[in-house]
Amino acid sequence: MKLDKNNLPDKNGFFGEYGGKFVPETLMYALEELETTYEKLKNNNEFKEQFYKDLSEFVGRPSPLYFAERLTKHYGTGSIWLKREDLNHTGAHKINNTIGQILLAKYMGKKRIIAETGAGQHGVATATVAARLGLECHIYMGSEDVQRQSLNVYRIKLLGAQVHSVDSGSATLKDALNEALRDWVTNVDDTYYIIGSVTGPHPYPMIVRDFNSVVGEELISQSKELFNSMPDAIVACVGGGSNAMGAFYPFIKFNETRLIGVEAGGEGVETGEHAAPLNDGTPGVLHGSLSYLMQDDSGQVKGTKSVSAGLDYPGVGPEHSWLKDSGRAEYVAVSDDAALKAFHEVSELEGIIPALETAHAFAYLDTLMKEFDKNSNIIVNVSGRGDKDINTVANIDGIKI
Amino acid sequence: MNRLTNTLEDLKNKSKKALVAYLVAGDPDIETTLELMTVLVESGVDIIEIGVPFTDPIAEGPIIQKAHDRALKNNVSLKSIFEMVDKFRKNDNDTPLVLMGYLNTFIFNKALIEDNKNDVIDSVLVVDIPGELKLKDYGVYNPNINTISLISPTTKKDRIESIAKNSSGFVYYVTLRGVTGASNLDVNEISSNIEEIKKHASVPTLAGFGIKSAEDAKLLSQCSDGVIIGSSIVQMIEDSSQSKEFDKIRTYITDIKKAIS
Numbered sequence: 001m002k003l004d005k006n007n008l009p010d011k012n013g014f015f016g017e018y019g020g021k022f023v024p025e026t027l028m029y030a031l032e033e034l035e036t037t038y039e040k041l042k043n044n045n046e047f048k049e050q051f052y053k054d055l056s057e058f059v060g061r062p063s064p065l066y067f068a069e070r071l072t073k074h075y076g077t078g079s080i081w082l083k084r085e086d087l088n089h090t091g092a093h094k095i096n097n098t099i100g101q102i103l104l105a106k107y108m109g110k111k112r113i114i115a116e117t118g119a120g121q122h123g124v125a126t127a128t129v130a131a132r133l134g135l136e137c138h139i140y141m142g143s144e145d146v147q148r149q150s151l152n153v154y155r156i157k158l159l160g161a162q163v164h165s166v167d168s169g170s171a172t173l174k175d176a177l178n179e180a181l182r183d184w185v186t187n188v189d190d191t192y193y194i195i196g197s198v199t200g201p202h203p204y205p206m207i208v209r210d211f212n213s214v215v216g217e218e219l220i221s222q223s224k225e226l227f228n229s230m231p232d233a234i235v236a237c238v239g240g241g242s243n244a245m246g247a248f249y250p251f252i253k254f255n256e257t258r259l260i261g262v263e264a265g266g267e268g269v270e271t272g273e274h275a276a277p278l279n280d281g282t283p284g285v286l287h288g289s290l291s292y293l294m295q296d297d298s299g300q301v302k303g304t305k306s307v308s309a310g311l312d313y314p315g316v317g318p319e320h321s322w323l324k325d326s327g328r329a330e331y332v333a334v335s336d337d338a339a340l341k342a343f344h345e346v347s348e349l350e351g352i353i354p355a356l357e358t359a360h361a362f363a364y365l366d367t368l369m370k371e372f373d374k375n376s377n378i379i380v381n382v383s384g385r386g387d388k389d390i391n392t393v394a395n396i397d398g399i400k401i
Numbered sequence: 402m403n404r405l406t407n408t409l410e411d412l413k414n415k416s417k418k419a420l421v422a423y424l425v426a427g428d429p430d431i432e433t434t435l436e437l438m439t440v441l442v443e444s445g446v447d448i449i450e451i452g453v454p455f456t457d458p459i460a461e462g463p464i465i466q467k468a469h470d471r472a473l474k475n476n477v478s479l480k481s482i483f484e485m486v487d488k489f490r491k492n493d494n495d496t497p498l499v500l501m502g503y504l505n506t507f508i509f510n511k512a513l514i515e516d517n518k519n520d521v522i523d524s525v526l527v528v529d530i531p532g533e534l535k536l537k538d539y540g541v542y543n544p545n546i547n548t549i550s551l552i553s554p555t556t557k558k559d560r561i562e563s564i565a566k567n568s569s570g571f572v573y574y575v576t577l578r579g580v581t582g583a584s585n586l587d588v589n590e591i592s593s594n595i596e597e598i599k600k601h602a603s604v605p606t607l608a609g610f611g612i613k614s615a616e617d618a619k620l621l622s623q624c625s626d627g628v629i630i631g632s633s634i635v636q637m638i639e640d641s642s643q644s645k646e647f648d649k650i651r652t653y654i655t656d657i658k659k660a661i662s
Contacts, residue, residue, distance in 0.1 A: 025555075284509065288529075299506045301505075
């Protein structure tokens with residue numbers, strides 16, 4: 001059987017061997033209910049109109065594809081284009097997915113919204129859409145991330161949501177996910193869980209990808225308009241992988257476009273101190289799906305290390321695992337140091353302060369641009385803006401604000 | 402024949418309810434767990450569920466989460482648990498032992514489950530898989546170890562039927578929407594759901610999650626074939642981890658046993 005790369009997941013939620021629905025029995029009904037609702041609504045004209053109307057009027061889409069003139073000169077090879085997801089309302093791509101999922105929650109009549117967040121962008125995006133509909137909202141966040149993303153914590157609170165600081169385990173994104181799942185198991189009847197990445201049990205990886213695919217869809221028409229061809233490569237950072245998946249998905253069928261995901265290399269992949277499961281992990285089950293996972297020699301999930309809270313996660317969305325094994329996408333890693341260097345460089349060259357997550361994608365241009373000539377067009381998905389990271393970077397640079 | 406099936410049949414013939422106790426292997430350390438297993442059996446426990454510690458135990462409440470963390474600090478692995486159970490079996494070859502844990506551990510350590518050297522383990526309970534699936538659906542197969550199916554208050558009737566019909570060992574009825582150790586038992590809902598399960602299941606139905614007092618145990622044993630106690634015991638183990646005095650646990654188990662008899 002030949003798998004159609006654009007027709008996944010299969011009915012059981014698998015992308016090749018990855019994905020699935022590995023959850024406690026209590027959640028099975030909720031997942032089925034979500035799947036049924038989504039299948040019914042995704043081709044419903046009224047639903048689609050509402051989704052695109054909100055994206056246009058509330059988020060400000062389409063986001064521009066912007067020619068990075070000085071960055072292009074800096075490398076002196078191909079043209080570098082920036083997909084400006086940082087210009088979205090709330091400052092990152094995360095809002096695309098939450099706009100879609102809150103509509104599902106509304107159709108399902110759920111009264112209470114929960115979400116996990118790492119860098120806080122998904123927390124802000126969820127609190128934002130919940131506020132808009134007047135729904136009760138709870139955000140789970142690792143206590144370490146509450147520290148390093150304090151600005152976003154305050155934004156979430158301003159939006160009327162409650163932030164729950166999670167101390168268990170490594171006190172980062174994976175533990176926030178654990179706690180959100182525990183909340184969901186407890187309050188499953190009236191609660192909608194807005195997962196923030198292409199992770200978790202089926203149907204989440206598919207739903208989050210589909211809503212965020214607006215990014216890739218826009219890129220197809222913008223590429224034609226601006227340089228009259230498909231791009232030679234799209235580069236995006238990968239934590240759970242939602243911004244990358246949204247940009248990659250509509251391009252899977254266009255083989256001329258290289259799809260490159262950049263993971264968090266932390267102290268360096270060779271040190272083991274990183275958050276790069278696609279580069280240095282093995283298949284395992286975490287948070288409801290089978291995918292590449294950082295685990296030790298007895299099957300325990302390993303702690304991660306990254307300067308970027310949004311990439312600090314030991315797992316990755318199952319579709320990325322499938323894209324890696326099938327060879328359709330490439331996955332590399334860059335270190336904290338390289339990402340920090342790119343953070344400063346892009347700020348100074350382009351007048352755009354990227355999120356630390358996004359800075360990983362920029363950092364890989366040092367390697368990638370050597371592989372291209374002047375006629376090529378490279379797109380970097382600018383997943384979010386870096387305002388939230390000012391304190392972290394200032395601290396590292398020894399500056400008191 | 403499997404010890405679990407034997408024990409449950411024996412209890413049924415005597416019209417008795419099963420008492421299942423849960424502890425986390427390696428909390429506070431492997432030697433103490435071994436000692437505690439004997440304490441539990443001496444106090445009247447029929448079946449022991451051995452919690453296999455995992456870094457991300459999403460179905461557990463805070464009490465059992467902390468126990469998992471303590472065990473992991475001691476580097477407890479499925480391999481060391483098998484070694485511990487092997488020692489336990491030298492003195493007790495009758496008490497059924499159930500491994501309760503998370504899918505990743507069992508897939509990752511597939512060889513240990515398939516080997517089950519000396520047939521020490523009788524059953525596996527995987528918390529994070531849907532009720533109708535078995536370990537063999539995930540490529541881990543041992544004909545002498547069954548996978549216990551879970552059914553929850555949110556399981557719909559058609560699935561209750563198919564899960565119950567295909568279950569082995571016993572059906573684990575999760576008594577509440579929530580994590581282990583929570584406290585929102587709804588006895589009416591529980592008894593009507595267990596009644597539904599018993600229409601279809603050929604094996605006993607036991608109730609677990611949120612059972613704390615002898616009174617809870619008594620109420621739930623009236624509508625089920627037995628009860629499973631976890632968080633309360635794990636809390637007592639934590640409290641006695643320094644003193645290693647287990648009289649409170651003995652008294653607690655004895656009282657529960659009386660209440661369900």
